[in-house]
Structures are given as structure tokens and as C-alpha cells.
Amino acid sequence: MGVIARLASGADVPVFPVVAAGGRLAAEALRLLPGVRVEDTPRAATVLVVVGRLTRALLHPALVVHDQLPQPRATVWMPIGVDEAGDPEGLLSAFPSVTTVGAGDTAGLRTVFADLVSGVRASDSPALPDMEPAHWRGVGPYGHGGAGMTGGVPFGRPLPARAPDPDGLELDQLPLQLGPLHPGLPPGLVLHVGLQGDVVRHAEVGANPYQSWPGDPAPGPLDTATFVDALRLPTPVADLELARARHHLRWVAQALRLHGLEALGLRVAALGGSLSPTDRCTVQAVTRRLAGSRSLAWATAGVGVTDGGLLDGIETRLETGPVRRAAGDTGDARSDDPAYQGLGFEPVVHQGADAWARLRQRLAEATQAMDLAERAGMRVRDPGPALEGPRGTIRLDAAMPSTALCELLPALLAGSEWGDAVTTVASLDLDVEEAALARSGSAPASGGRIAGTPTGSGHQNGGRPGAGAR
Amino acid sequence: MLLVGATLGLGAYAVAVLDGVGARVAAGGRLRLMDIAAGPLRRAALLARTSRSTTERPDLQAWALAPAIVAGMAAAAVAAVPFGPGIAVADVDDGIVLFGAAMAVVMVGVYLHGWSANSPMPLVGGYRFIALALSYEMPLALVLIAAALPAESLAVGAIVESQHDLWNVVRQPLGLPLYLVAGTGLAFWGPLNGADGPDLAGGTSAEVSGPALLAWELARRFVLVAVAVVGAAVFLGGWQGPILPGPAWMALKTLALLAVLVWAGHRLARVRLERFVVVAWAVLIPLALVDVFVSGALAL
Numbered sequence: 001m002g003v004i005a006r007l008a009s010g011a012d013v014p015v016f017p018v019v020a021a022g023g024r025l026a027a028e029a030l031r032l033l034p035g036v037r038v039e040d041t042p043r044a045a046t047v048l049v050v051v052g053r054l055t056r057a058l059l060h061p062a063l064v065v066h067d068q069l070p071q072p073r074a075t076v077w078m079p080i081g082v083d084e085a086g087d088p089e090g091l092l093s094a095f096p097s098v099t100t101v102g103a104g105d106t107a108g109l110r111t112v113f114a115d116l117v118s119g120v121r122a123s124d125s126p127a128l129p130d131m132e133p134a135h136w137r138g139v140g141p142y143g144h145g146g147a148g149m150t151g152g153v154p155f156g157r158p159l160p161a162r163a164p165d166p167d168g169l170e171l172d173q174l175p176l177q178l179g180p181l182h183p184g185l186p187p188g189l190v191l192h193v194g195l196q197g198d199v200v201r202h203a204e205v206g207a208n209p210y211q212s213w214p215g216d217p218a219p220g221p222l223d224t225a226t227f228v229d230a231l232r233l234p235t236p237v238a239d240l241e242l243a244r245a246r247h248h249l250r251w252v253a254q255a256l257r258l259h260g261l262e263a264l265g266l267r268v269a270a271l272g273g274s275l276s277p278t279d280r281c282t283v284q285a286v287t288r289r290l291a292g293s294r295s296l297a298w299a300t301a302g303v304g305v306t307d308g309g310l311l312d313g314i315e316t317r318l319e320t321g322p323v324r325r326a327a328g329d330t331g332d333a334r335s336d337d338p339a340y341q342g343l344g345f346e347p348v349v350h351q352g353a354d355a356w357a358r359l360r361q362r363l364a365e366a367t368q369a370m371d372l373a374e375r376a377g378m379r380v381r382d383p384g385p386a387l388e389g390p391r392g393t394i395r396l397d398a399a400m401p402s403t404a405l406c407e408l409l410p411a412l413l414a415g416s417e418w419g420d421a422v423t424t425v426a427s428l429d430l431d432v433e434e435a436a437l438a439r440s441g442s443a444p445a446s447g448g449r450i451a452g453t454p455t456g457s458g459h460q461n462g463g464r465p466g467a468g469a470r
Numbered sequence: 471m472l473l474v475g476a477t478l479g480l481g482a483y484a485v486a487v488l489d490g491v492g493a494r495v496a497a498g499g500r501l502r503l504m505d506i507a508a509g510p511l512r513r514a515a516l517l518a519r520t521s522r523s524t525t526e527r528p529d530l531q532a533w534a535l536a537p538a539i540v541a542g543m544a545a546a547a548v549a550a551v552p553f554g555p556g557i558a559v560a561d562v563d564d565g566i567v568l569f570g571a572a573m574a575v576v577m578v579g580v581y582l583h584g585w586s587a588n589s590p591m592p593l594v595g596g597y598r599f600i601a602l603a604l605s606y607e608m609p610l611a612l613v614l615i616a617a618a619l620p621a622e623s624l625a626v627g628a629i630v631e632s633q634h635d636l637w638n639v640v641r642q643p644l645g646l647p648l649y650l651v652a653g654t655g656l657a658f659w660g661p662l663n664g665a666d667g668p669d670l671a672g673g674t675s676a677e678v679s680g681p682a683l684l685a686w687e688l689a690r691r692f693v694l695v696a697v698a699v700v701g702a703a704v705f706l707g708g709w710q711g712p713i714l715p716g717p718a719w720m721a722l723k724t725l726a727l728l729a730v731l732v733w734a735g736h737r738l739a740r741v742r743l744e745r746f747v748v749v750a751w752a753v754l755i756p757l758a759l760v761d762v763f764v765s766g767a768l769a770l
Binding site for chain 2: 007008010012043044046068071072117155157174176183184197198256258259261262263264270293295298300420
């Protein structure tokens with residue numbers, strides 16, 4: 001092995017994660033692994049890491065991203081939960097080669113990487129044929145199918161069409177699908193946007209890639225599994241509140257990354273990952289520091305304002321949650337929860353209804369949760385029909401909060417710059433997988449997976465990314 | 471030539487190491503100096519051994535040219551700076567104008583990099599840089615003019631000598647802060663990284679890999695180094711200082727400015743572009759004008 005190869009095999013492993021069903025927590029934890037570098041673009045990565053159970057709708061985007069990795073490249077699968085039927089449909093066989101590595105197994109990841117760089121392991125061949133999605137020759141005077149020089153879909157790529165901008169000018173508007181693997185959006189979120197330069201003119205939420213089809217295994221485990229399970233099982237209040245603090249710190253870490261403060265985010269993520277009741281003062285210190293940050297205030301104040309009845313104008317009801325409380329609403333299911341009586345619980349509320357208020361709201365709730373966990377002692381919450389989760393009220397028989405949060409997006413994003421749109425989406429803390437689960441109308445069961453029919457392998461479009469119920 | 475190459479090369483490595491230290495400190499992790507020192511070299515080796523990506527119908531010539539333009543402009547800027555009495559590649563009569571012009575051409579390089587990939591995210595990154603560039607260029611040009619007034623010359627060497635008694639950072643307290651804001655923007659670094667940010671999946675570099683990515687990351691760090699080198703010469707007295715030889719002082723002052731820029735990158739959140747433009751025109755440019763008028767009145 002030459003000097004360059006030896007140097008290269010010692011590099012941090014550049015990975016691009018594909019967050020599949022149940023993989024969100026493990027995918028976020030990748031960033032904390034020493035010697036692993038999570039990249040913003042597949043072009044900069046060497047190892048594609050599929051975390052969790054791949055769904056049919058995620059397969060095609062994952063294969064496209066796979067082929068975008070430069071050579072040498074490898075694919076690694078991190079299944080979540082050992083005894084689960086991780087890939088009942090055999091979707092992973094569409095990849096040229098997949099090595100299974102346990103979640104968080106840095107050594108396994110390193111071995112794959114070192115073998116690849118030193119040439120012991122062959123680089124993955126493309127998974128999809130390299131061809132135009134459609135032919136150039138369409139209709140119209142220039143063959144692109146549009147009118148004049150704009151419009152049309154040459155090679156299956158829609159060209160911009162003219163549309164008025166806020167100043168009354170007619171400007172090009174580019175129709176674009178972003179997600180489900182865009183690093184600036186929550187995993188799985190698909191946005192169909194019309195972009196005029198950097199400005200989002202309109203945005204619609206696309207098909208949910210975690211949506212289960214008949215015969216599919218149940219989604220999950222969700223990142224809010226502790227709370228969902230507490231609907232059915234007696235749970236110590238201290239456990240719930242610690243899980244809440246952990247959830248909010250996780251969210252803060254992701255938000256900081258998108259605000260260009262990745263290193264600071266890692267510190268918060270590490271705190272959240274190993275959170276114990278004795279970390280109360282540390283959480284308080286983090287809260288004080290971030291809530292006092294002028295540059296964060298500057299980046300988030302006035303962004304994604306949920307005023308003017310926006311929160312009540314959506315189809316699914318958003319009962320409570322940090323997004324509502326950051327808009328001055330005192331609603332909180334814990335106020336009526338017998339398990340919280342006598343703990344001195346008062347809902348925390350912020351004014352402003354913008355991304356800055358939501359950031360401070362979650363920081364304050366994390367601190368409050370640490371206090372409540374300490375005061376709750378051994379108190380146990382009995383199963384009940386409703387419970388305050390970290391995103392809002394969770395009920396056995398109603399949609400999860402993320403469903404409502406997704407419905408907010410079109411109205412919130414229209415007219416904002418793309419950077420502000422990313423800030424807005426992040427500030428809602430929505431989880432696409434949780435939203436997929438809500439549509440079935442019933443609360444999830446933790447177990448009870450049904451194996452689906454295995455689809456044929458090969459390089460065909462097993463995905464159908466445009467399909468799905470919506 | 472060697473001087474310029476060594477300055478940019480060592481400077482870029484220093485940026486990578488400083489950035490590694492800054493990231494570890496901000497993340498609250500242990501400082502493993504060996505890893506931090508070797509990390510940039512390992513990553514460079516990996517990128518050198520990785521294949522180049524292509525997209526559907528890219529503008530290949532412009533794509534290859536973009537990092538060369540950016541790196542070349544950084545080199546041109548550094549060439550005009552003296553590292554000691556008489557030690558300069560080309561201490562031209564209007565070196566400060568050359569620097570300003572070179573930084574304006576960086577804009578072309580960044581936009582080309584975004585344009586030529588024929589892909590939406592890089593293109594938006596390129597747009598963003600163009601949209602913001604004037605907001606950086608104006609204060610930059612103004613504070614440099616202010617620094618040239620006491621020297622009564624546009625040559626960087628003359629500006630360095632004019633600071634024999636008093637550094638410009640003291641004489642013109644508005645100068646250096648405004649200059650660093652503009653410089654951060656020109657290198658699309660930290661809080662002003664609109665062109666290559668994570669919200670655009672890497673922006674103008676979203677579609678480049680391997681050697682092309684290495685070239686781009688180097689070129690971008692070269693701009694940061696050029697900003698620090700010129701800043702050290704124009705505001706911190708350049709090679710002047712007791713005991714140590716001139717080049718050593720230049721190196722120290724450049725490293726100090728790089729440390730400030732890297733530290734800011736880990737401390738300050740990405741700014742909102744629209745708001746930054748408003749602040750640039752309503753606050754930064756007027757302040758830069760005040761800097762020019764006051765410096766001019768004092769120089770009379």
C-alpha cells in the first residue's frame with residue numbers, strides 16, 4: 001500500500017445516511033461516533049449507510065443516492081433491533097453489495113472503509129442504469145415541450161416556467177422535489193417547491209415514504225416510542241420527563257447543525273444521549289447559553305411565524321405542544337394529568353410564535369423536564385387515553401402531532417427564502433415517520449410485524465417514489 | 471512564486487488545524503492533537519483517491535476552471551503583500567486595488583462553480599453568493615481606501631510602513647471589524663456561508679467529489695488565508711515588530727486573524743441572507759464611509 005493509500009485509510013469515514021423506518025435515532029447517533037464524518041451530500045461520502053428498515057418508497061431514492069457516491073464506495077446496512085424482520089421484502093438486494101454492521105459499530109464501519117480504500121474490497125457498481133429519465137424530443141417549436149424558451153420537461157426535467165414574483169415581475173420559477181433524503185430537511189420529508197432563485201413561492205408536502213402499504217410491517221420504532229408506549233403501560237413520571245428532555249436536546253442539536261453550529265450541536269447531542277437525572281445543572285447551563293445567544297436570535301427571530309389562526313386553520317387538530325406554547329397558548333395535557341398533580345407543574349409559555357420562540361420554548365421545557373424528573377421521585381403514571389408528548393398531545397385514537405405539523409408547512413413556507421424555509425421546518429420538530437403512523441388512525445403496536453411479500457430483486461424501480469396515499 | 475505557494479499551502483493547512491481545534495473545543499471533546507494534525511492530510515489523501523463525479527450535461531470546462539479562478543485570485547492578492555522589508559513577489563503601486571479587484575473576481579469563480587454542475591442546489595448557492603457579494607465588496611473597498619489614506623499610497627508596502635508608529639487597527643478602529651466581516655463573506659465561511667451551506671446540501675460543492683472537491687476546499691481556504699494575510703498587513707502593521715524577523719511577525723499576525731475567523735465560524739449562527747443585506751447597506755456601508763471620512767480628515 002502506498003503512502004497516499006495508507007493516509008487515506010486513516011481518514012474519518014465519510015458517510016451519507018439513508019434514514020429508513022425506525023432509523024432516525026441511530027442515524028443521528030452516527031454524528032457522535034468518533035472517526036465518522038456525516039456528509040451533507042452523497043458526492044462527498046464513501047460509505048452509504050442505510051439505517052433501519054428500507055421501505056418500498058425509499059428504495060428508488062436510496063438507489064439514486066447510491067449511484068451518486070463517487071468510487072470507491074460501499075453500502076452498509078444498520079438494522080435496528082436484532083430480532084426484527086429487518087428487510088422482509090428483500091429490498092436491500094437491489095444494491096450491488098450490502099454489509100450488515102450493527103448500529104453504532106464504529107469498528108465494523110471502519111473495517112468496510114479500510115478494506116475499500118486499500119482495494120481489498122471491490123467498489124460498488126452502479127445500481128441503476130445510467131440513462132435519461134425521458135427523451136429530449138418532446139413537443140413544441142424547440143422540442144422541449146414548453147412555450148417559447150421556457151416550460152416543458154426535456155429529459156424528464158421540468159424547466160422553469162414564468163410566474164409573478166412579489167415585486168410584480170415575471171420571473172422563472174423552477175419546480176423541484178426536495179427530499180426524502182435532503183440533509184436540510186427531517187428524514188423522509190418530501191417537499192414539492194416552486195423556487196424563484198432562493199425564494200420558495202409555494203410548497204406542498206409529497207407522499208410519505210414511510211407510509212405503510214397493506215401487508216407492510218408496522219412503522220417504527222418511533223423517536224417518541226417512550227411516550228407512545230406510556231399510553232398503554234404504567235410508566236414512571238421521571239422516565240417520561242427524562243425522555244422529554246432528551247428529545248428536546250436532540251432537536252436542539254439538529255437545529256444547531258442547520259444553523260452552521262455543528263460542533264456546538266454535537267456537544268448538546270452528547271449531553272442528550274447520555275442524559276441522567278444528575279445533569280440538571282448542565283441542561284440549565286446549555287439553556288442559558290443558547291437562549292442568550294444573539295446570533296441565534298438573529299438567525300431565527302421572525303422566521304416561520306405561526307400567527308393569524310394558522311395553527312387552527314389546518315385539517316388535523318394540533319391540540320398542544322411546544323409549537324402552540326411558543327405562540328402563547330398555555331395548553332398542556334400534563335395540566336390535567338393526575339400523575340403530575342402536586343408536582344408544581346405550570347406550563348412554560350413563550351410569545352413570538354416564531355422559530356426563536358420555539359427554540360427557547362424547547363430549551364425551557366428541557367430544563368423544566370429535568371426539574372419535574374427530580375421532583376417526581378418514584379411516582380408512576382397510570383395508562384391513560386391522552387399524554388403530553390414532546391411534540392404535543394398523543395392519543396390512542398387520534399392522529400399524532402407530526403401529522404398536524406406537516407399540514408402547517410405549505411402556508412408557513414410560501415414566500416420565504418430557502419434558508420428560512422429550512423429553519424422553519426426544523427423549528428417545527430416534525431417526524432415524517434410519526435406522521436405516516438397517524439394516518440392509519442389507530443395507535444401503533446410495538447410488535448406484531450407482518451412480513452410482506454418479497455418483491456423481485458434487480459435494478460428496476462422497485463420504489464415508486466411518487467406513489468403512496470396522500 | 472514559492473513564497474505565495476508556501477503561504478497559501480501552509481495557511482490552508484493552518485486553517486484546517488485551527489478548525490479542527492475549534493470544532494473539538496466547541497463540541498467539548500478531548501483534544502487529540504495527533505488526529506487533528508493528521509486529519510486534513512488523511513482527508514486530502516482520501517479525496518485524491520476518490521473518483522470525480524459528473525452530472526447530466528455539466529459545463530465541464532467552467533467546472534474545472536472555477537477552483538482555479540478562486541485559487542488564482544487568492545494567489546494574486548497574496549503576491550502584492552510584503553512579508554518583510556522588500557520581501558514581496560510584486561509590491562505593486564496599487565496593491566490594495568489589486569486585492570479588491572481579485573476579490574471581486576472570486577465572485578465569478580464561485581458563481582461558475584454553482585452554475586456549471588447543472589444542478590439546482592449548486593445553482594442556488596451561486597445565486598446566493600452573487601446576491602450577497604456587493605454587500606461584502608462595498609465595505610471591503612471602503613475600509614481599504616481608508617487604510618490607504620494615511621500612507622498616501624495604494625501600495626501595500628507603503629501602508630505597512632505608514633503603521634510604523636501606530637497600527638491601523640488602533641488608528642481606524644472601525645476598519646478591521648468591517649474588514650473581517652467582509653472577508654468572512656468572501657470566503658463564504660462560518661456565519662456567512664450562504665453559498666455552500668448544509669441547507670443546500672453543500673451548495674456549489676453539492677455535486678463535486680474527489681480531486682475536484684479537494685481543489686475547491688483548498689481554493690476556498692486560500693481566500694480565507696489571503697484575507698488574513700492582507701488584513702495582517704493593512705491593519706496589524708504587517709512585518710513590523712520587535713525582536714522577531716519580519717516574516718515571522720507576518721505569520722503570527724496572519725495566524726491570529728485566521729484564529730479569529732475560525733472561532734467566529736464555530737460561535738456565530740448562519741445569518742439570514744435578507745437580513746444581512748439590510749444590515750450591510752444600512753449599517754456596515756455607512757460605518758465604512760464614516761471610517762473613510764474620519765481617516766481622511768485625520769490624514770489632512
